[in-house]
Each structure stands twice: as C-alpha cells, then as structure tokens.
Amino acid sequence: MLVNATRGFLWSDLETRALLNIWGEHDVQTALDGNFRNSHVYRDVANRLCELGFDRTPDQCRIRVKSLKRQYFQAKEGSRKNGQYHKMCKFYDEMERILSNRSLFERQDIDSVAVGGDETMDEDAESTELLQEAHMDGMGECSFMEHPVKTEYPPCPIPVTVGGMSSFPTKPSSLSKTNPPASSSSRPRRSKKRFANMSLEKLMEKFLEQSMEAEDNFYRLEQQRLQAEDKRREEEHSRELQMLQMLGQIFNGISTPSPAPPPSCIPQTIPTVPLTRPPCGNRNHPPALNEFASHSQAAGPGLLMEEGETQFIERSFSLGTARMDSVIPLVRKTIPPLTSKKHKGQDGRIGIIGGCQEYTGAPFFAAISALKVGADLSHVFCTKDAAPVIKSYSPELIVHPVLDGPNAVEEMEKWLPRLHSLVVGPGLGREEMLLKNAKEIIKRAKLRGIPIIIDADGLWLVAKEPSVIQGYQRGILTPNFMEFTRLYEAMHHEPLDSTDHKRSAQQLSIAMGHLTLVLKGEEDIITDGKNMLTCSQEGSGRRCGGQGDLLSGSLGVFAHWAFSSPPDATKGMNPSLVAAFGATSLTRQCNRQAFHKHSRSTTTSDMIQEISSAFKKLFES
Ligand SMILES: NC(=O)C1=CN([C@@H]2O[C@H](COP(=O)(O)OP(=O)(O)OC[C@H]3O[C@@H](n4cnc5c(N)ncnc54)[C@H](OP(=O)(O)O)[C@@H]3O)[C@@H](O)[C@H]2O)[C@@H](O)CC1
Ligand SMILES: Nc1ncnc2c1ncn2[C@@H]1O[C@H](COP(=O)(O)OP(=O)(O)OP(=O)(O)O)[C@@H](O)[C@H]1O
Numbered sequence: 001m002l003v004n005a006t007r008g009f010l011w012s013d014l015e016t017r018a019l020l021n022i023w024g025e026h027d028v029q030t031a032l033d034g035n036f037r038n039s040h041v042y043r044d045v046a047n048r049l050c051e052l053g054f055d056r057t058p059d060q061c062r063i064r065v066k067s068l069k070r071q072y073f074q075a076k077e078g079s080r081k082n083g084q085y086h087k088m089c090k091f092y093d094e095m096e097r098i099l100s101n102r103s104l105f106e107r108q109d110i111d112s113v114a115v116g117g118d119e120t121m122d123e124d125a126e127s128t129e130l131l132q133e134a135h136m137d138g139m140g141e142c143s144f145m146e147h148p149v150k151t152e153y154p155p156c157p158i159p160v161t162v163g164g165m166s167s168f169p170t171k172p173s174s175l176s177k178t179n180p181p182a183s184s185s186s187r188p189r190r191s192k193k194r195f196a197n198m199s200l201e202k203l204m205e206k207f208l209e210q211s212m213e214a215e216d217n218f219y220r221l222e223q224q225r226l227q228a229e230d231k232r233r234e235e236e237h238s239r240e241l242q243m244l245q246m247l248g249q250i251f252n253g254i255s256t257p258s259p260a261p262p263p264s265c266i267p268q269t270i271p272t273v274p275l276t277r278p279p280c281g282n283r284n285h286p287p288a289l290n291e292f293a294s295h296s297q298a299a300g301p302g303l304l305m306e307e308g309e310t311q312f313i314e315r316s317f318s319l320g321t322a323r324m325d326s327v328i329p330l331v332r333k334t335i336p337p338l339t340s341k342k343h344k345g346q347d348g349r350i351g352i353i354g355g356c357q358e359y360t361g362a363p364f365f366a367a368i369s370a371l372k373v374g375a376d377l378s379h380v381f382c383t384k385d386a387a388p389v390i391k392s393y394s395p396e397l398i399v400h401p402v403l404d405g406p407n408a409v410e411e412m413e414k415w416l417p418r419l420h421s422l423v424v425g426p427g428l429g430r431e432e433m434l435l436k437n438a439k440e441i442i443k444r445a446k447l448r449g450i451p452i453i454i455d456a457d458g459l460w461l462v463a464k465e466p467s468v469i470q471g472y473q474r475g476i477l478t479p480n481f482m483e484f485t486r487l488y489e490a491m492h493h494e495p496l497d498s499t500d501h502k503r504s505a506q507q508l509s510i511a512m513g514h515l516t517l518v519l520k521g522e523e524d525i526i527t528d529g530k531n532m533l534t535c536s537q538e539g540s541g542r543r544c545g546g547q548g549d550l551l552s553g554s555l556g557v558f559a560h561w562a563f564s565s566p567p568d569a570t571k572g573m574n575p576s577l578v579a580a581f582g583a584t585s586l587t588r589q590c591n592r593q594a595f596h597k598h599s600r601s602t603t604t605s606d607m608i609q610e611i612s613s614a615f616k617k618l619f620e621s
Contacts, residue, residue, distance in 0.1 A: 010218050011064055015054050016091060021471035021513040022048050023065055024098035027443045038062075044447075051473050052514070068095060074204065090215075327533060331582035332619050333569040334561040335374070348375030350556040351419040352426060353403070353412070353438050354457070355382025359427030360389040362456065365546045365604050366426040366553030367397050372611040373554040373586070379419070381412050381441075383434070386427075408437040413444050420560040421451040425458025426549045435461045439468050446472050451559040451576075455552035459483040463490040471513030476559060476576050478518040478552050484508070501525055502532060516576035518555075520548060524584040528574050533581050539588040540595030546604030547587060554611070555583035582619070589614040 011019070022028060022045050031041045042058035049056050056064075068091055075089035076096075089095070336347050350370040355363035363386075367378040379398045380390055387401030402411040422445050424438055438461060445452055451474040454462055459479050462469055463486045469475040479487060488496045488504055491511040496504055502525055509517045509529035519525040523536040562575035562582075570578045587607075593614055594606040 010214075012218075012222075013090070015049075015056075016064065016068070017094070018049060018052050018054060018471075018513075019045070019056075019061060019064060020068070020091060020094045020098065023061070024094070024467070025471060026101070026465075026467045027446065029098070029101070048471075048473065069099075072096070072099065327578065327581050328585065328618060330570050330573060330578045331558070331562075331585075334558070334565040334575070334578060334582075335619055336561060345376045345418075348420050348557050348560050349377040349379070349418055350375045350553070350560070351379045351381060351412075351415060351422045352553065352556075353381050353422065353424040353441060354426040354428040355380055355386040355390055355403070356427060356429035356431070356434060357383065357385050358429060360386050360393075361546060361604075362427030362549045364390050364393045364397070365549035365608065366423050366455075366556070368394055369550045369553035369608055369611060370423075370557050371396055372608060373557045373615065375420075375557045375560075378553075379415060381415075382427075403434055403437060404431075409440040409444070412437075412441045416441075416445055416448055416450065419445075419450060420564070421453065421556040423453045423455065423552045423556040425454055425456040425461075426552055428457035428461075430457055430460055435464075439465065442468055446475075449474060451476070451556075451563050451579075453478060453552050453555050453559060455479075455548060456483070459487060463487050466491060466512060469512070469515065472515065474559075474563060474576070476516045476518065476555060476580060477512070478520065478548065478555065478580075480520050480548060484519050487512075502527075502534075506532065516574065516580060518551075518580045518584060520551070520584075524580075524588075526577055526580045526584065528577060531574065531577060533577055535581055535584040535588065537585045537588040537592075539591040540602070542591065542595050542600065542602045544603050547591060547607065550590065550604060550607055550611075551583055551587040554586055555579060558582040585618055586611070586614055589618055 028041060028045065032038050039058060042062045045061045046056050046058040049061065071089045072092060072095035075092055338347075348370070350367070352363045352367045352370070354366070360382075363380045363382055367380045367390075370378045377398060378396070379400060380387075381400045381403050382390060383404040384401040387399045390397065391399045400411065400415070402408050405411060422441075424442060428434055428438060435457070438458060442452060442454075446469075452469065452472065453476045454469060455478045459477060460483075462477065463483075466487075469477070477487070484505070485496050485498075488508050491508060498504075501519060501521070505517055505519045505525045505527050506529055509515055509527050514529040516526065516528045523534045526533040526535065558579035559576065562570060562579040565575065590607040590610040591602070593610040594602045598606050
C-alpha cells in the first residue's frame with residue numbers, strides 16, 4: 001500500500017516540539033486518558049498547531065504522537081539494558097516528562113504500544129486505514145524509507161542493545177505467530193520474508209540508523225534551502241536599496257535639502273541575542289526594511305524552517321519614538337469603533353479571578369480599569385468575604401462571591417461562555433484551595449479559546465505548575481521582576497542571569513511554549529519568543545502598588561479586541577504582542593499624567609482617573 005505523500009512526511013524538530021508542548025498539556029492528557037474516541041482532542045491539537053503556523057491534520061498529529069511514544073518506549077526498554085540507548089530517541093526527555101505524569105491506565109496503554117501490542121486503544125473505529133499507515137509510518141520522520149520494517153512487532157519487550165549483544169535470544173517467527181499485531185493480516189507479507197532471517201535487535205538498529213540518516217538528509221536539504229532563500233532575499237534587498245538610492249537622488253535633484261531627522265526618530269535595532277546558529281535572512285536589511293519584515297513575518301511560514309528552540313530568527317527590536325509610532329497604529333486598528341448599532345457587552349465582557357480577605361484593592365483596580373478602557377461589563381470572581389468590600393468600592397462591577405465556595409469551578413464556569421477574556425491573579429492570594437480553583441477555571445477557559453492574562457498570584461500558581469498555561473497561544477503572563485525570577489528559575493532550574501533581561505525573557509517565553517510575556521520594569525519587555533517589543537513610554541518615578549493591576553485589567557480588554565480583529569489589523573503580528581503593547585503604553589501614560597497632577601501623592605486610583613484622557617491621547621488623537 002502506498003503511503004499518502006503528505007502523511008507522516010518529515011516533521012521538523014520545531015514542529016514536533018510544538019506538538020509535544022500541546023499534547024503534553026495536562027488537560028490534553030486528561031482528555032486522552034482512557035478515552036477510546038479521541039478524534040476531537042486531536043482535532044483541537046491540530047487547530048492549535050495551525051495557530052502556530054503548522055499545517056497538520058488531526059490524523060497526522062495522532063500518528064506522530066504514536067510514533068514518538070513507540071520510539072520513547074523502545075529507547076526506554078533499550079536503556080534498561082544499555083544506559084546510552086535513550087540517546088537514540090531525540091525527544092526522550094520531553095516524552096519522559098509528559099509520560100511520567102500519566103495515569104496507570106494510560107501507562108498500560110502506551111506500554112502496549114511500546115512493545116507492539118494493540119495500538120487501537122485510542123483509535124476511532126473509522127481509522128483502520130490510519131492504523132495501517134501508522135505502522136507504515138513508523139518513526140514518523142522517514143516515511144520515504146524503503147523498508148516498512150515497522151510492520152514487525154513482537155508481542156514482548158524487545159531486547160535491544162547498541163553493540164549487538166542481546167541478553168536473550170530472539171525468535172521472531174515464533175513470536176509473530178503467538179501474537180500477531182492487530183492489523184498485520186491486511187498488510188503485505190513481503191517485508192516479513194525480507195527480514196525473516198534478521199534478529200529483531202538488528203532490525204531495530206537498522207531501522208534507527210536509517211531513521212537518523214533520513215533525518216540528517218532532511219537537515220542537509222533544509223540547510224541548502226535556507227542558504228538559497230538567504231541569497232534570494234539579499235539580492236532582492238540590494239535591488240530595493242538601489243531603487244531607494246535612485247529615488248533619493250531624484251528627490252534631491254528637485255527639492256531643497258531638508259535637515260536630518262532628530263536622533264530619537266531613527267529606528268534602532270538592539271544588539272541581537274547570541275544564537276547557536278547565525279540568523280538567516282534579514283541580516284543585511286536596512287532598518288526600515290527590517291522593521292517591515294518583523295511585522296509581516298511575525299507568524300509567517302518562515303518559522304517552520306527553524307530548528308531548535310535557540311535557533312529562531314531573531315527579530316528583536318527596540319522601540320524608539322519611531323518604532324512606537326509603528327505599533328500604536330496597530331493597536332488603534334484593533335479598537336472597536338463606538339457606534340449606536342451595538343448592544344451592551346459587545347465591546348467586552350471581562351472576568352477577573354481574584355480578591356480574597358487580604359486583597360480587595362487589586363481585583364477592583366483590574367476590573368474598574370477594564371471598564372474605563374472600554375469593556376462593557378466587568379465581572380469579579382472573589383471569595384465570600386471579599387465580595388461586599390469590592391461591591392462597596394463600585395456599583396459598576398458585577399461581583400460573584402464564589403471563589404471559595406463548594407462549587408466554585410462550576411459557578412464560575414457558568415459564566416465562561418459569556419466572557420471575552422479572563423484575568424487571573426490580582427489579589428487571589430496563595431491559599432491552596434483558591435489556587436486549585438483558579439487552575440481549574442484556567443483549564444476550562446483554555447478549552448474555549450478565551451484569552452487569559454495571568455498576573456500576581458496567578459503567576460505563583462504558574463511557577464508551581466507551568467503546564468497549566470504552557471503552550472496556550474492566547475495566554476499572556478505579566479510578571480514584575482520578582483515574579484519573573486520565580487518563573488524563570490522554576491522553568492530553567494538555574495539562577496536567573498539578571499544582566500540580560502531581554503534574553504532571559506525570550507528564553508522563558510520559549511520554555512513556556514511561546515507564550516507572550518510582559519516583563520514589567522523600567523522598560524517593559526514584551527516577547528513571544530520570536531518577536532520582541534520594548535515599551536519605554538515615559539512614566540514617572542512613582543511606584544505605588546496596584547499599577548500592575550491597572551495593566552492586567554486593561555490588557556484583558558486589549559487582548560479581546562486584538563484577538564477578535566481581522567488578521568490584517570495587526571499586519572500579521574501576534575495579537576498578544578499588540579495588545580500587550582497597548583496596555584503597557586496606556587499604563588505608563590496614566591502614570592505620567594497622574595504624577596504630573598499629584599507628584600509624590602500619586603496613587604493607582606489617580607492613575608485610573610487618567611485612563612480616559614491617556615487613551616484618547618495615545619489611540620484616538
Ligand atoms: N491594594 C491591593 O489590594 C493590592 C494588592 N496586590 C496584591 O498583593 C498580592 C501579592 O503581590 P506582591 O506583588 O506584593 O507579591 P510578591 O510577588 O510576592 O512580591 C513581594 C515582594 O517582591 C519584591 N518585588 C516586587 N516587585 C519587585 C520588582 N519589580 N523588583 C524587585 N523586587 C520586587 C518586593 O520585595 P521587597 O523589596 O519588599 O523585599 C515585594 O515586597 C497579589 O495578589 C497582588 O495582586 C498588589 O496588586 C498591590 C495592590
Ligand atoms: N522603573 C519603572 N519605570 C517606569 N515604569 C515602571 C517601572 N517599573 C514598573 N513600571 C510600570 O508600572 C506598571 C506596573 O509594574 P509593576 O512592576 O509596578 O507591577 P506589579 O509589581 O505587578 O504591580 P502591583 O503593585 O499591581 O502588584 C507597568 O506598566 C510598568 O511599565
């Protein structure tokens with residue numbers, strides 16, 4: 001049987017890691033756990049991959065996962081005999097991390113995959129053909145391999161050794177008789193004959209060798225393709241440069257010379273983060289072209305070609321005045337116009353999860369800021385005793401005293417279909433039960449694709465359990481430096497190198513599965529691991545508590561607007577980045593204006609009073 005050319009075709013490392021990030025999420029694993037019909041889960045996985053720019057069908061994802069499981073278990077089994085064997089499984093560590101958390105039930109399921117037993121456990125009834133292809137597909141990375149050696153599955157663990165020394169003899173023919181693989185009867189017998197006189201361990205080694213060889217070939221070809229692409233771009237840009245020079249000469253000839261622009265308007269590129277491989281493309285672009293490339297390629301297919309997490313195309317840039325001017329228009333484009341045709345709620349219904357006995361101010365600041373920025377309705381889900389206090393601050397807020405109730409998650413979930421974004425953390429506190437409820441509601445909001453901003457104590461939860469939001473492309477983290485350090489060290493298991501915030505922010509975003517990160521500080525660093533913006537809108541020296549809540553509440557609104565805008569509004573830039581830039585600029589502008597009036601006495605309430613005019617100044621003037 002011929003394998004469909006697109007099925008099981010080479011998966012790049014980047015693509016595989018993206019798949020593993022999504023598939024490894026706790027709720028995806030839970031959804032798969034013990035579920036016989038799981039096509040909807042893989043459909044969701046494929047959609048999320050698609051959001052990352054990887055075009056894969058649900059079936060392809062399922063087959064890839066299956067082959068990764070098989071590789072992992074074969075390597076694990078081999079490692080028991082020889083400690084080095086796991087090196088032959090490229091994603092061993094990732095699989096180990098994910099699968100070590102699986103329940104016993106699922107473990108039995110995957111163990112059976114590992115030893116070649118029944119693979120139909122999580123298949124749909126209709127996918128017999130898929131099953132065959134899964135076997136044909138084998139390790140997933142080399143569907144063009146000549147021999148479909150994967151069709152030979154022994155019914156017991158394979159005694160694999162690297163040096164060819166097996167701990168017990170194999171009897172392929174008798175083994176295959178006692179327990180043939182589920183679909184072997186419908187497959188051609190050619191491969192059996194061909195390999196009948198080879199021991200299984202040899203077969204396995206041969207197969208892995210071929211697999212690695214195929215992978216090497218792929219990288220070689222990819223390298224050549226990148227070089228050709230680079231060359232083409234360079235030629236194109238030198239042509240453009242020539243044309244610009246010619247145009248400049250023509251204009252010089254017909255107009256009087258104008259003074260040079262002030263230095264603050266000259267776009268600057270920040271020193272790039274060192275890479276393990278030199279960045280391809282973009283290297284020789286003049287600054288203006290570079291900026292265009294940053295926008296237009298933000299989520300483009302070019303990313304597909306990248307290998308390894310430290311080898312992404314570096315598109316970091318600093319926003320001097322000119323750069324800021326280039327992002328603010330994108331923010332503006334996402335802001336919905338005010339018209340008499342709309343009804344209440346259409347411009348945003350924002351939910352804040354937070355507010356406990358100690359902290360009532362933080363959720364209030366976040367919720368009221370969301371309203372002042374332009375949301376129509378703002379809900380606060382807090383503990384029972386915080387609710388009357390928060391209500392008393394403002395009649396505009398809808399306050400639900402449910403966060404510590406017996407049915408907290410169900411009570412909050414009822415509102416999810418009506419919410420456009422969720423801000424988790426302001427004033428949440430760190431009590432175990434509250435964090436658990438927050439975690440559950442994050443999981444359910446993710447299933448609905450709701451943008452989720454995580455701040456303050458929500459970040460405490462993420463540091464403890466990164467998988468709660470890892471890889472969710474509509475998640476945005478807004479740590480201050482302390483929270484950032486906690487997250488970084490939780491993810492990297494090493495102290496933060498505080499000399500290079502940009503690099504560390506990029507690393508953390510990547511480790512979190514390209515989540516958008518807003519590292520607040522003297523300048524706000526905003527990155528999704530591929531692109532970086534810095535917001536240094538002038539604020540003031542006043543650092544009163546609660547400014548971060550203003551930021552997270554307003555980001556809830558900007559995120560909803562950005563994600564519901566057509567893609568051309570953000571010119572291809574990740575909507576999270578645009579939204580984050582809008583919210584940080586606004587917060588800093590409020591700080592500046594409030595400080596102008598109240599100087600040392602400035603409080604967050606004074607800043608909230610400035611939202612209206614700051615918004616107008618930045619986005620509507
Ligand atoms: N009115 C209200 O109700 C408000 C309530 N809030 C709520 O309070 C809860 C806890 O939030 P949190 O930020 O105080 O807790 P956490 O992260 O443990 O920080 C603790 C320590 O970290 C340090 N630190 C902080 N920033 C830093 C920086 N940039 N760079 C370096 N260090 C920095 C600093 O240490 P220190 O300098 O004091 O030694 C600080 O004391 C949370 O729910 C939040 O929403 C607030 O929103 C405010 C308004
Ligand atoms: N040194 C600074 N200079 C200018 N602006 C700053 C500075 N530090 C923080 N900000 C701004 O203040 C806002 C809130 O950041 P901050 O670090 O105070 O957050 P936070 O500690 O989480 O706040 P909260 O008190 O609400 O918990 C951000 O928009 C950030 O841009």
